Amino acid sequence: MKSLLVFDFDHTIVDGNSDTWVVRCTPEKKLPDWLRKKYNGKHWNEYMREVLGYIGDQGIKEPEIKQVMESIPYCPGMIDLLKFICQNKDRVDCIIISDSNTVFISWILEFTNTSLAFDSILTNPATFDEQGYLRIENFHSHNCPQCPDNLCKRKALVNFVADQLKVGVQYKKIIYTGDGGNDLCPIESLEENDVAMVRKGYKLEKLIGEMVERHSCSVKPLIMIWSSGEEILSYLKKCLMT
Incomplete structure (x- = not known):
């Protein structure tokens, strides 16, 4: 798997x-x-x-x-990480779940030739209209009170995994990498065998820390703090060897 x-x-x-x-x-x-x-x-x-x-x-x-x-910088080491993923597609599937939009993400990934790392990009649809204006739509509707009305990342993740299971793809481990408050909801859906890669110094780390301090932490996965793509890559290499 x-x-x-x-x-x-x-x-x-x-x-x-x-x-x-x-x-x-x-x-x-x-x-x-x-x-x-x-x-x-x-x-x-x-x-x-x-x-x-x-x-x-x-x-x-x-x-x-x-x-x-195309001028937006990548996080340190992230391009090398994505190129490693491109070379190991027989062992991993890789997706983006983002509150950005399809146009921005595709432009940025294509500029660095890293789009092949991803099997699916779950984000707000966007297109240019006849007048040259960029128009964005909501990704989906949901009833989650924790998330913005246009995207619940937990629902997006759960639905993706369920759709994969329908075609015979089952995952042995989910490794979720994020930084923001809207990444907490999907991380809460992960299991003990999964991993949450949390960016150091950003809102997600603070939220998880507060949950632990209140002894109300419902987060089951292993929590790992990262500052660069190199750290994620190092863990991923070890993970794929087991």
Whole structure:
């Protein structure tokens, strides 16, 4: 049986947030105050629709946006990790579950020739319309009170594993790599044989630490803290040898 590698994207594969990075394509390299103040801490996807609408209103077209997105840096060692995964597809399946969008992720991965590492990318659909505006949609609907209304990563992961099982693919281990608050929900669905790779110094590490301190930790998998792709790669090599 294979292992399943699951990656968040922003601040995990790339060392930044793709949704905020796109703002660098605007003339001022930032959003006007009136637009920034529209975000109230909820419904990020709806807010991003307004941001992308503003970018389109400035006459900024697909080639300019793409060039900016291709400049986002990867986390240290992450490209080497993804190339190792490409070379070991007989032993692992690998997916992304992200609150970014299909256009940004595909551009960034293709720029570094790492798209072949991934068997599936579960994220918000996005396309350019006839006027050259980038339009994004919600990935799915769900009833999870813990997650944003456009994406529950737990549901996305559970559904993917179930669909794989229907075609005869069963995973011996799931290794989930992430950094943010919305990665806690899918990690809570993992079992004792699984691994949660948690980025050091980011919100996910803090949330898991608080759960442990309250003695209310419902997280079953092994928790491993990482700072670079090299650390994940080192663990993965050892894991695949067993």
